[in-house]
Amino acid sequence: MFEVIHPGIMTTVQDLGRPGYSSVGIPLSGAADTFSLKVGNLLVGNHPGGAGLEILLYGLQLAALKKTIISVTGADLGPTLNKEKIPMWRTIEIEKGDVISFPSVKTSSLKGCRAYLTVAGGIDVPVILGSKSTCLPGNFGGFKGRALKKGDRIEVGNSLLPFSELRNRRLSEIKRPHFDDQWEVRVILGPHDHLFTNESIEMFFSQAWRVSYKASRFGVRYIGPKFNFKPRPSHQVKRDPKGDPSNIPSQGVPLGAIEIAGGEEPIAIGVDGPSSTGYAMIATIISADVWKIGQSKPDDLTSFRRVEIDEAYQILIDSEAWIKTEDILTQAQ
Amino acid sequence: MVGRTPLLIFDINQKNSAFRDSPALFKPGDRIRLIPLSGEKEYLQIEQHVDSYPYEIEEGMYSENWIKEAMSV
Numbered sequence: 001m002f003e004v005i006h007p008g009i010m011t012t013v014q015d016l017g018r019p020g021y022s023s024v025g026i027p028l029s030g031a032a033d034t035f036s037l038k039v040g041n042l043l044v045g046n047h048p049g050g051a052g053l054e055i056l057l058y059g060l061q062l063a064a065l066k067k068t069i070i071s072v073t074g075a076d077l078g079p080t081l082n083k084e085k086i087p088m089w090r091t092i093e094i095e096k097g098d099v100i101s102f103p104s105v106k107t108s109s110l111k112g113c114r115a116y117l118t119v120a121g122g123i124d125v126p127v128i129l130g131s132k133s134t135c136l137p138g139n140f141g142g143f144k145g146r147a148l149k150k151g152d153r154i155e156v157g158n159s160l161l162p163f164s165e166l167r168n169r170r171l172s173e174i175k176r177p178h179f180d181d182q183w184e185v186r187v188i189l190g191p192h193d194h195l196f197t198n199e200s201i202e203m204f205f206s207q208a209w210r211v212s213y214k215a216s217r218f219g220v221r222y223i224g225p226k227f228n229f230k231p232r233p234s235h236q237v238k239r240d241p242k243g244d245p246s247n248i249p250s251q252g253v254p255l256g257a258i259e260i261a262g263g264e265e266p267i268a269i270g271v272d273g274p275s276s277t278g279y280a281m282i283a284t285i286i287s288a289d290v291w292k293i294g295q296s297k298p299d300d301l302t303s304f305r306r307v308e309i310d311e312a313y314q315i316l317i318d319s320e321a322w323i324k325t326e327d328i329l330t331q332a333q
Numbered sequence: 334m335v336g337r338t339p340l341l342i343f344d345i346n347q348k349n350s351a352f353r354d355s356p357a358l359f360k361p362g363d364r365i366r367l368i369p370l371s372g373e374k375e376y377l378q379i380e381q382h383v384d385s386y387p388y389e390i391e392e393g394m395y396s397e398n399w400i401k402e403a404m405s406v
Contacts, residue, residue, distance in 0.1 A: 024343075024357035128345055129356060140345050 001065040002119075004152040008059030008102055013123050013142035013154075014116075016049040018131035022275040028255055029133040029141065032217055032271050032294025033114055035177060035319070036074035040118035042328055043071040043091050043169050045161035050122035051132035053148075055115045057297075060102040060148075062117075064094045068156060069120040069166045075112025075179050075295055077102050090170030093163070111179035112295035120166055121157035136217065137272055168330060175327045182208075183292045183302045185268075185285055187258065188309050192248060192280035196260075200227040204266070204282060205304055212265065213298040217272040220293045222302060227263045227282070250278045256285030256293070258304075268293045286312040288319040336367070339380035340388070351388040358388075362395060364403075 004011075014037065017030025031037035031054055038048040053060075058077060071091050072079050079086045080101045086092055094100070102115070125132050125143050134142025143152060159166070193201055209222035229245035240247065246263050253259070257269045259279040268285060269277075270293055285293065286307060296302060307315070341349065342358040351358060359365065370376050379386060 021356070024355060026345075026356070129347075138345070 001156055002062045002100075002154045003065055004148050004150055004154070005061035005063055005099070006059055007148045007150055007152075008055060008057070008061070010056040011060050011148040012054050012134040012136065013051050013125050013148075014054040014133045015051040015131055017133050017271060018129050018135065018141070021129060022252060025275050026129065027135065027137060027272045027275065029131065029135045030271055031116065031133075033074055033112075033116070033291040035291050036114075037116045037118070039089065039171055039323060040071050040073040040116045041122070042323065043073070043089070043166075043171065044069055044118050044120040045159060045166050046118060046120070046122050047160075050118065051125060051142075052116050052118035052123060053154075055102055055117060057107055057110075057113055058102050058104045060100075062100045062154075064096055064098045064100070065153070066096055066156070067163075068094050069159070069163055070094055070100070071118050071169075072115055073118070073171075074115040075110060077110065077113075077115045078105050079115065079117075087170075089176055091166050091168065093167065107297060108299065110297065111181055113297035114295055119156050120159035120161070120163065124155040124157045135272070170329050171323070172327050172329050175323060177291075179295060181297075181300045183296060183300060185292050185302055185304050186289045186307045186312070186315065187256075187283040187285050187304050188312055189283050189306055190281070191284070193282055195229055195233075195245065195248075195280045196282055197228045197230055200229075201282070203227070205306055208301045208303050209266065211296045211298050211300040211302060215296060215298055217270050217294075219270045219273050220268045220296050222266045222268070224266075227260050229263065229280075246280045247278055248280050250276050253277045253281070254284055256287070256290045257281040258283045258285065270294065286315060288312070288315045336369075338367075339370075339376050339383060340386060341383055348384040349386060349388070351386075351390060364393070364399070 014031045016034055017028040019028055037052055040052055041048050041050040069091050072086055073089055076088050082099055128141045139145040203225055207224045209224045212221040212223050214221040232245050244262055246260055253269050253274055253276060258266050259277050259281045260266055261279040343356055344352045345356045347356060
């Protein structure tokens with residue numbers, strides 16, 4: 001059990017999300033970087049989809065009210081335990097009264113922006129529509145449907161393994177993802193690439209896009225040149241004579257879709273994003289790379305690289321097979 | 334606004350069996366009948382027991398006649 005001394009910029013309870021409700025307007029939610037949450041859960045002996053805390057940048061301070069075992073994965077935000085630096089991607093024993101802090105740091109020096117704190121037994125909150133994740137746009141799920149606040153008491157479930165088996169567990173270094181302030185994000189073209197000029201599609205793939213300050217779990221906006229569209233299809237002109245060429249009949253949005261609203265500032269749709277859009281989507285981020293937009297922070301640079309859909313499936317299969325039981329090492333470093 | 338209902342049409346807690354399959358009461362193509370209440374007392378009474386309210390939901394077949402009838406009322 002933990003008590004929140006300071007909630008930080010934004011700390012939410014997240015698991016792997018709440019799939020299947022897009023048709024009724026409920027976003028996926030869940031960790032913005034699912035790989036880091038899954039590994040964090042495996043380290044502390046939970047199922048990979050257990051609920052942990054997603055921590056944005058800095059400011060979180062937690063007091064442990066009970067002896068337990070935690071791990072911190074994801075971006076290295078410089079967390080400390082009683083003011084000593086916590087090593088990432090390994091288990092840490094916590095005693096009653098210990099204080100875990102994410103101290104203020106210069107964010108421009110960080111690689112990535114979200115860390116995951118997992119605890120043996122998982123964060124204990126009610127399951128709503130099959131998930132413990134916080135749905136911030138809908139104010140439900142997670143801890144009382146909101147980000148953590150000062151004074152909140154966070155309950156923890158029962159550990160699946162005895163603490164003696166969880167000590168000194170770590171993820172081997174070669175298996176850790178690479179965090180940077182420059183990202184290469186792989187996409188498949190479409191569904192609306194046919195509406196853009198060939199020059200604009202080439203420009204989309206050759207440009208280094210700067211992440212705008214408008215970056216959140218909802219989506220990430222990028223700064224760069226404007227896009228041009230082919231002459232509008234006749235059915236669209238008939239439907240809406242004065243409409244913007246980026247307008248489409250509203251339709252469903254897949255996670256990771258990159259929409260070009262008004263022909264400028266591409267928006268990559270994140271885990272808390274909308275379920276439908278009326279803007280042309282030039283490309284869609286492959287499932288295995290969606291975590292990169294969850295770790296992108298303002299001023300980071302991003303380039304988009306095109307892959308075909310068969311390759312995207314293979315990358316997803318490979319990424320899901322990336323962590324095997326033997327990669328969780330038990331001997332101390 | 335021409336009226337309001339004490340009933341839930343969206344419920345993530347799915348307490349009433351009408352929400353067993355989905356947190357949204359309505360699906361595209363559903364037809365909805367609106368019934369006037371006698372007044373505030375009845376409204377509040379229904380609102381109080383909304384989780385056990387017996388929604389009257391019938392399976393039906395879509396027909397153009399139904400649309401014509403509805404439009405002529």
